[in-house]
Amino acid sequence: MSDAGKSRPDTQVIYDGHIVRLEVLEGKWEVVRHAGAVAILALNEQGEMLLVRQERRAIAATTVEAPAGLIDDGETPEAAARRELQEEVGLDGDMTLLTHFYSSPGFCDEDLYVYRARNLRESKLPQDEDEDLEVLWLPPQQVLDGLREGTLQGSASTVTAALYGLQALAQDRQ
Secondary structure, X not given: OOHHHOXXXXXXXXXXXXXXXXXXXXXXXXXXXXXXXXXXXXXXXXXXXXXXXXXXXXXXXXXXXXXXXXXXOOOOHHHHXXXXXXXXXXXXXXXXXXXXXXXXXXXXXXXXXXEEEEEEEEOOOOOOOOOOOEEEEEOHHHHHHHHHHOOOOOOHHHHHHHHHHHHHXXXXXX
């Protein structure tokens, strides 16, 4: 959890699970405490971004997302990005922080770091037991179009990575 997630004396804990903690502040503000997370933008020579297709039970849909995952306790965001890329797609690379934001600050303290991975190289770590992923490469504009048209389901981190991907491709052409 982020530093913002430190409990205060006027906090009632409703639920404390493996991934989330639900608190009520001052008797009225419901807050979800959630560990920070990372997402990774990786582009190939053809200008396609690396994505994973996976089932997301919370929304009862299959999504197409930038590789992503939670930051483990004691782990830096950059180390988490490197680990997630290795676990999900068997690659490693040089990481550059693109942006950092809160995913939904109206009720949740999850902060999200988006990295760009360059100089990709094979480096496999075992996948998490609950992950069943399909790796694919799509142009960032196709991802954004698919999300807008509803032919793809994704996440805020995927939109962010795709927008940064378009920006990176435009800069590379200059």
